[in-house]
Amino acid sequence: MPVVIDRARSRDRIAHDVLTLTEPQYTSSSTAICRYAYTPEYRRTADYFAARLRELGFEVWEDAVGNLVGQNVPRGERVYGLGSHCDSNRNGGPWDGPLGVAVALEVCRLSGEHGLDLPLRVISFLEEEGSGFGQMLLGSRIAAGRITDEELRDGLRAIDDGRPFVEHAREAGYRPQEWRSCSETLDDLDGWIETHIEQGRVLQDEGTTLGIVEAIAGYVHADVHLDGRAGHAGATPMIGRADALATAAEIILEAERLAVQAGHATVATVGELDVEPGLINVVPGAVRLSLDTRGVREDAFRGVASALESFAQEAARRRGVAARYVQRTAVAPTPMDAGILAALQESADAAGITHRRMASGAAHDTMCVAGRAPSAMVFVPCRDGISHAPEEDSDPADAALAAEVVLNALVRLRATAPS
Amino acid sequence: MPVVIDRARSRDRIAHDVLTLTEPQYTSSSTAICRYAYTPEYRRTADYFAARLRELGFEVWEDAVGNLVGQNVPRGERVYGLGSHCDSNRNGGPWDGPLGVAVALEVCRLSGEHGLDLPLRVISFLEEEGSGFGQMLLGSRIAAGRITDEELRDGLRAIDDGRPFVEHAREAGYRPQEWRSCSETLDDLDGWIETHIEQGRVLQDEGTTLGIVEAIAGYVHADVHLDGRAGHAGATPMIGRADALATAAEIILEAERLAVQAGHATVATVGELDVEPGLINVVPGAVRLSLDTRGVREDAFRGVASALESFAQEAARRRGVAARYVQRTAVAPTPMDAGILAALQESADAAGITHRRMASGAAHDTMCVAGRAPSAMVFVPCRDGISHAPEEDSDPADAALAAEVVLNALVRLRATAPS
Numbered sequence: 150m151p152v153v154i155d156r157a158r159s160r161d162r163i164a165h166d167v168l169t170l171t172e173p174q175y176t177s178s179s180t181a182i183c184r185y186a187y188t189p190e191y192r193r194t195a196d197y198f199a200a201r202l203r204e205l206g207f208e209v210w211e212d213a214v215g216n217l218v219g220q221n222v223p224r225g226e227r228v229y230g231l232g233s234h235c236d237s238n239r240n241g242g243p244w245d246g247p248l249g250v251a252v253a254l255e256v257c258r259l260s261g262e263h264g265l266d267l268p269l270r271v272i273s274f275l276e277e278e279g280s281g282f283g284q285m286l287l288g289s290r291i292a293a294g295r296i297t298d299e300e301l302r303d304g305l306r307a308i309d310d311g312r313p314f315v316e317h318a319r320e321a322g323y324r325p326q327e328w329r330s331c332s333e334t335l336d337d338l339d340g341w342i343e344t345h346i347e348q349g350r351v352l353q354d355e356g357t358t359l360g361i362v363e364a365i366a367g368y369v370h371a372d373v374h375l376d377g378r379a380g381h382a383g384a385t386p387m388i389g390r391a392d393a394l395a396t397a398a399e400i401i402l403e404a405e406r407l408a409v410q411a412g413h414a415t416v417a418t419v420g421e422l423d424v425e426p427g428l429i430n431v432v433p434g435a436v437r438l439s440l441d442t443r444g445v446r447e448d449a450f451r452g453v454a455s456a457l458e459s460f461a462q463e464a465a466r467r468r469g470v471a472a473r474y475v476q477r478t479a480v481a482p483t484p485m486d487a488g489i490l491a492a493l494q495e496s497a498d499a500a501g502i503t504h505r506r507m508a509s510g511a512a513h514d515t516m517c518v519a520g521r522a523p524s525a526m527v528f529v530p531c532r533d534g535i536s537h538a539p540e541e542d543s544d545p546a547d548a549a550l551a552a553e554v555v556l557n558a559l560v561r562l563r564a565t566a567p568s
Numbered sequence: 569m570p571v572v573i574d575r576a577r578s579r580d581r582i583a584h585d586v587l588t589l590t591e592p593q594y595t596s597s598s599t600a601i602c603r604y605a606y607t608p609e610y611r612r613t614a615d616y617f618a619a620r621l622r623e624l625g626f627e628v629w630e631d632a633v634g635n636l637v638g639q640n641v642p643r644g645e646r647v648y649g650l651g652s653h654c655d656s657n658r659n660g661g662p663w664d665g666p667l668g669v670a671v672a673l674e675v676c677r678l679s680g681e682h683g684l685d686l687p688l689r690v691i692s693f694l695e696e697e698g699s700g701f702g703q704m705l706l707g708s709r710i711a712a713g714r715i716t717d718e719e720l721r722d723g724l725r726a727i728d729d730g731r732p733f734v735e736h737a738r739e740a741g742y743r744p745q746e747w748r749s750c751s752e753t754l755d756d757l758d759g760w761i762e763t764h765i766e767q768g769r770v771l772q773d774e775g776t777t778l779g780i781v782e783a784i785a786g787y788v789h790a791d792v793h794l795d796g797r798a799g800h801a802g803a804t805p806m807i808g809r810a811d812a813l814a815t816a817a818e819i820i821l822e823a824e825r826l827a828v829q830a831g832h833a834t835v836a837t838v839g840e841l842d843v844e845p846g847l848i849n850v851v852p853g854a855v856r857l858s859l860d861t862r863g864v865r866e867d868a869f870r871g872v873a874s875a876l877e878s879f880a881q882e883a884a885r886r887r888g889v890a891a892r893y894v895q896r897t898a899v900a901p902t903p904m905d906a907g908i909l910a911a912l913q914e915s916a917d918a919a920g921i922t923h924r925r926m927a928s929g930a931a932h933d934t935m936c937v938a939g940r941a942p943s944a945m946v947f948v949p950c951r952d953g954i955s956h957a958p959e960e961d962s963d964p965a966d967a968a969l970a971a972e973v974v975l976n977a978l979v980r981l982r983a984t985a986p987s
Binding site: 381 | 767768769770773785787798799800802803804805811813816817821827828833835837839840841845846848852858860862928929930931953955956957
């Protein structure tokens with residue numbers, strides 16, 4: 150029998166948690182949510198969740214870099230993990246991250262209130278957005294050991310002041326030199342479920358309440374640097390130009406064409422483009438453009454990236470421009486755990502909550518957790534697919550349904566687990 | 569019989585003038601030439617030319633906004649005008665502008681040394697590059713009355729501190745409220761010749777020494793604003809995107825195609841492009857791009873502009889993007905005076921100096937003078953067509969030949985003028 154919850158009460162509690170964290174002491178901006186690792190507003194946000202967990206009798210600690218952990222059974226016992234992150238991007242909204250921590254907290258409350266005694270760990274990962282130090286999923290990558298000493302020591306500097314990550318971490322009271330011990334944050338997990346806003350509009354446009362994420366897309370991030378020849382817009386005939394922006398235009402359209410052709414929901418985006426010198430009356434001499442191509446089929450998105458690299462070389466050569474393709478990152482897709490997916494689906498069905506299987510196009514901390522524990526994610530609709538913007542909005546009633554489904558999925562998992 | 573000059577001496581004197589003005593007191597940057605109206609380095613530059621003219625016995629003054637004028641006959645007598653400008657763009661080189669003033673000065677020297685007694689006026693126009701106040705050809709437009717009280721009072725603000733042009737002008741000791749009196753700067757001209765670097769590579773690539781400019785291109789400057797829909801690059805399927813940058817890419821390529829199709833050496837350039845939000849993992853929600861289309865055939869370049877406006881609307885509609893086309897400026901082509909062109913050509917032929925007729929794709933102060941006096945321009949090659957950059961380079965030996973041709977053209981014009 151599924152646990153039946155007071156949905157209105159859960160809705161109100163989740164709304165209270167998320168909206169409290171939009172108050173001035175939790176953000177450095179008056180027009181957006183802005184909080185990055187090791188800032189006072191981030192400290193207060195983590196303290197807010199820590200206090201709520203302690204009220205429920207959880208032991209709460211932070212690992213050597215500042216991932217927040219709360220647990221209701223002694224350390225070393227097997228637990229189910231729930232959580233997300235509570236930092237924001239640089240022009241953020243209330244829901245991306247905190248929603249998942251608030252849903253985790255609500256599941257903890259419900260487990261206690263309904264006498265379920267689920268062994269639970271809540272994790273709020275540090276610096277998921279990379280807004281403080283420029284590297285996404287930082288806390289979960291450290292916990293998963295997906296980083297090197299060199300990267301931590303030399304590659305990570307604060308966007309705001311250029312000082313090293315390790316300096317900031319030490320000043321905030323952490324022990325970044327002991328980062329390998331953060332591995333313990335992911336020990337003993339029998340399962341992991343992260344709830345997050347969809348950051349797309351599929352659920353909204355379909356009228357479906359929850360997304361059950363069966364895979365997180367992998368991606369290639371790259372830059373294409375084009376070096377042509379600047380020239381006076383009036384004094385340089387069309388023939389003989391080496392226009393870096395016209396070359397870029399061909400590449401942008403080809404990226405789009407390649408993604409559509411690749412199928413399997415592969416996407417490709419050129420989101421950044423810088424023009425030098427960037428004057429109305431000068432033929433562009435140099436352009437840098439970014440490529441983001443993703444999907445759950447690695448051959449498909451990697452094919453887009455490599456075909457685009459070849460196309461860029463060819464288009465540039467035709468135009469007397471030099472092209473340089475530089476890969477920033479390549480990440481494989483992360484499949485979710487079939488058992489947890491089934492438990493989520495059965496729980497949603499039992500409660501009559503509409504849902505669909507879907508891929509996550511966005512990256513999430515769960516990509517790092519999935520190497521250590523059976524993992525899954527639940528998506529909640531967000532208005533018009535907007536995220537990473539102050540207008541980001543979501544319905545706490547949907548979040549309450551996510552909490553209900555996650556709670557019941559854990560009950561199912563425990564019931565079927567080998568003891 | 570043409571006047572035969574000591575070309576090496578003229579080369580050295582022109583080189584001395586231009587290169588002196590690259591010394592630290594004449595530029596605010598250590599890596600480029602930077603001087604804008606009403607700055608100390610601009611003041612010193614104007615003073616340099618004023619002192620050289622006074623040494624030749626010229627009367628020197630500045631008009632109500634600061635155009636520098638020197639003349640070797642009493643005011644009110646008919647003169648031939650020579651000159652250019654001595655401000656720079658924001659990342660400028662030594663030659664764009666000062667070359668023309670230095671050649672004018674050299675013609676004055678030669679006229680004296682050869683006992684020609686030509687009645688001469690040298691003008692160095694204020695703020696041709698628009699680097700101080702954002703409006704090109706400012707001094708010559710004011711002299712030509714091609715500006716309004718409103719523009720001068722409300723439309724012109726210093727790029728560096730946002731304060732009004734009139735404030736800066738007054739503080740520098742000028743009388744901007746009397747700008748209409750600057751019209752006198754263009755009185756009494758029997759002809760006008762401006763020498764300038766080509767800012768293209770046609771002369772260099774052909775191995776021709778001088779360009780004799782038969783028309784200055786007109787142009788349309790416009791912006792296209794595209795409003796699509798930002799979305800997470802991973803969570804937004806290819807179908808249903810409203811990608812402002814992909815729309816812009818189509819427009820960039822169409823601008824190029826339209827210019828080539830228009831013929832008559834019409835050109836079109838997209839030189840500025842801003843992407844919002846400009847993040848690798850966000851589908852671009854908004855783009856602004858600039859259009860510069862020019863030529864000496866007004867129907868041709870205006871046709872490019874209007875066809876591109878239609879194309880932008882259509883491409884945007886296809887993609888669910890809103891397009892807004894906003895014209896900044898439209899300027900008609902300026903034909904040069906046939907008599908002066910013939911005199912220049914005959915002088916070059918007589919001296920055995922290679923030359924070609926050509927259009928100026930770039931705008932020049934001569935566009936404003938041409939409404940008041942028969943006008944022409946002479947182009948000197950510049951290395952690789954580079955201008956508006958510290959690497960800008962030109963050969964003072966070519967400039968000396970330009971001075972020789974201009975001097976002899978004036979002698980011819982005087983000989984054939986009705987007395």
